[in-house]
Amino acid sequence: MGGVVRSEPLVLVVDDEATVRQALERALRLEGFAVTTAADGLEALAAVAQRPPAVIVLDVTMPGLDGVSVVRKLRGDGIDVPVCMLSARDEVEDRVAGLQAGADDYLVKPFAIAELTARLEALLRRHGAEGAGPHMAGDIIVDPRRHVATRAGRELALTRREFDLLDVFVRHPGQVLSRDQLLSLVWGYTTDVETNVVDVFVGYLRRKLEIEGEPRILHTVRGVGWALRP
Amino acid sequence: MGGVVRSEPLVLVVDDEATVRQALERALRLEGFAVTTAADGLEALAAVAQRPPAVIVLDVTMPGLDGVSVVRKLRGDGIDVPVCMLSARDEVEDRVAGLQAGADDYLVKPFAIAELTARLEALLRRHGAEGAGPHMAGDIIVDPRRHVATRAGRELALTRREFDLLDVFVRHPGQVLSRDQLLSLVWGYTTDVETNVVDVFVGYLRRKLEIEGEPRILHTVRGVGWALRP
DNA sequence: CGGAACGCTGAGATCGCGGTAAGAATCACC
DNA sequence: GGTGATTCTTACCGCGATCTCAGCGTTCCG
Numbered sequence: 386m387g388g389v390v391r392s393e394p395l396v397l398v399v400d401d402e403a404t405v406r407q408a409l410e411r412a413l414r415l416e417g418f419a420v421t422t423a424a425d426g427l428e429a430l431a432a433v434a435q436r437p438p439a440v441i442v443l444d445v446t447m448p449g450l451d452g453v454s455v456v457r458k459l460r461g462d463g464i465d466v467p468v469c470m471l472s473a474r475d476e477v478e479d480r481v482a483g484l485q486a487g488a489d490d491y492l493v494k495p496f497a498i499a500e501l502t503a504r505l506e507a508l509l510r511r512h513g514a515e516g517a518g519p520h521m522a523g524d525i526i527v528d529p530r531r532h533v534a535t536r537a538g539r540e541l542a543l544t545r546r547e548f549d550l551l552d553v554f555v556r557h558p559g560q561v562l563s564r565d566q567l568l569s570l571v572w573g574y575t576t577d578v579e580t581n582v583v584d585v586f587v588g589y590l591r592r593k594l595e596i597e598g599e600p601r602i603l604h605t606v607r608g609v610g611w612a613l614r615p
Numbered sequence: 616m617g618g619v620v621r622s623e624p625l626v627l628v629v630d631d632e633a634t635v636r637q638a639l640e641r642a643l644r645l646e647g648f649a650v651t652t653a654a655d656g657l658e659a660l661a662a663v664a665q666r667p668p669a670v671i672v673l674d675v676t677m678p679g680l681d682g683v684s685v686v687r688k689l690r691g692d693g694i695d696v697p698v699c700m701l702s703a704r705d706e707v708e709d710r711v712a713g714l715q716a717g718a719d720d721y722l723v724k725p726f727a728i729a730e731l732t733a734r735l736e737a738l739l740r741r742h743g744a745e746g747a748g749p750h751m752a753g754d755i756i757v758d759p760r761r762h763v764a765t766r767a768g769r770e771l772a773l774t775r776r777e778f779d780l781l782d783v784f785v786r787h788p789g790q791v792l793s794r795d796q797l798l799s800l801v802w803g804y805t806t807d808v809e810t811n812v813v814d815v816f817v818g819y820l821r822r823k824l825e826i827e828g829e830p831r832i833l834h835t836v837r838g839v840g841w842a843l844r845p
Numbered sequence: 846c847g848g849a850a851c852g853c854t855g856a857g858a859t860c861g862c863g864g865t866a867a868g869a870a871t872c873a874c875c
Numbered sequence: 876g877g878t879g880a881t882t883c884t885t886a887c888c889g890c891g892a893t894c895t896c897a898g899c900g901t902t903c904c905g
Binding site: 581584588605 | 850851852853854
Binding site: 460461463465484486487489511530531532533544545 | 644
C-alpha cells in the first residue's frame, strides 16, 4: 500500500459466535488492523493482560462473563483501552448499560465493516494516536469527518453509500476488491443476497467521478472485481 | 479543521468513578481540550505537580482526599489554577464549602457537556489565558459570555437549547455531527432517548438563521447528520 | 463463429429519513 | 399558584436514496 507504513494498531475482537469472529477478523485484517480474537469474557481479559490492544471490539451477549461485565472489570482495573460494543438487539437498556459501564461507542448488529472501521479510527484518533485525517489516492481525497470527497479539487456530490464505497477504494489503492468483499465492507457482513447492487453503485460512482471527462480511475477487473488505479 | 491550531488547553479531570472519567475525557477531547485524568485526590495533586493543567474538573465526593480538600491544599500552596467542581447532590453546603475552599465554579451532575465546556471556557477566559472570546464560523458569531449570537451582524433571538446547539456547530465548522453526538453534547451525557428532538431544533435554528432569506448554512448530510458550512 | 457468462445501464418501486406542525408537558418567572 | 415561554413528543408527509430487475453490450470460451 503506497506511502508510509505505520505499524498496524492491534484490535481485539471478542464474540462467542465463531462465524462472526472470523468475518470480523478477516475484514479488519483487510482494513489494515492487526487482529487477535477471544471467544468469551475470560479469554478477553486474559488477552488484554497478555498483550494490551489499541482498541477492543466487544459483543454484549456472551455466555459466562458478558460484555458489560468485561468493560466494568477493565475500567475497574484502571485499563482505559477504548471499547466499541456490539449488540444484536437495539434495546436501549443494553446501550445505556454498555456506555455507563465505560464503553466508548456502540454498534448494533448487523453492521457494515466500513461503519466499524470508521468508528475504530475515530476511537484511535480520539485516544491521541492522531489516527489520520482524510484518506487520499491519486487525485481523490475522502474526508469522513467532514463527509466531503473531491477529485482534483472538484467536490463530488455523493450519497452515503457512494461515499462509503469510494472511501473503501481509496483506502485500498491499486487493490482489486471483489463483489463479496465490497458487500461485506460497505453493505454489511451478513449480507448474502445475490444481487448486483455493487455494480450499480460502481456505475453511479464512475458517473460522478468522470463528469468532466476525466479519465477512468475505477477499473473493472473482469471475473475478479474492481480496483482504483490512477 | 481549517484555520490556526492554537495549542489545546490541558484539562485535568478528577473523579473516582472510572465511567465518569471516561465519559468526560472522551467528550472533552472531542471538544478540543487536551485531557489528563486522576482517580483520587492524591493522584490529582501529583498530576498537578507533574504538569500543571490550565483548568481542573474536580469531583467533590471521593474516597481518601475529597475534592474540597484538594482545592484547599492547592490554594494553600499558592496554586491558583481555576477549578470547576462537580457534585452528585445539589446540596447547598457542598456548594458553599467548595467555593469557600477556593473553587471557581460549580456544576451539579448530571449535566450536558456543552454546559461544562462553556464553564471551562469561561474560567480560562477569566484567567487571562486568552481562552478566546466569541466563537465564529462563516458570518456567524456566538458569544457564550454575553449569550448573544449574530448572523451577519443581525442578532438572533435564540433560546437556551438553540444557542447551545448553534454553539456546538460553530465550534466544529465543516464537520458532520450525528444525531447521537449532538444528543450527548447538547442534551446530556446520559441521554439515551430515541427521539427526534435534534431534528426539531435544527429546524428551529434554520428558521431563525434564514429569517431574511439568507442562504442555508446548516446543511443536512442524509444518513449521517448535519454540518455547518458557509 | 456462436454461445454463455459477465458486467453495465436505465427505469421504476419501495422504503426510510428528515422536515414540520401541533399539542402536551415542563420550566421559569412573577 | 398562575401564566407565558420553552422544551419535548407524536404523527404525518414528501422526497431522495437505495435497491430490483430486465435488457443490452462485451468478452471469453469452445
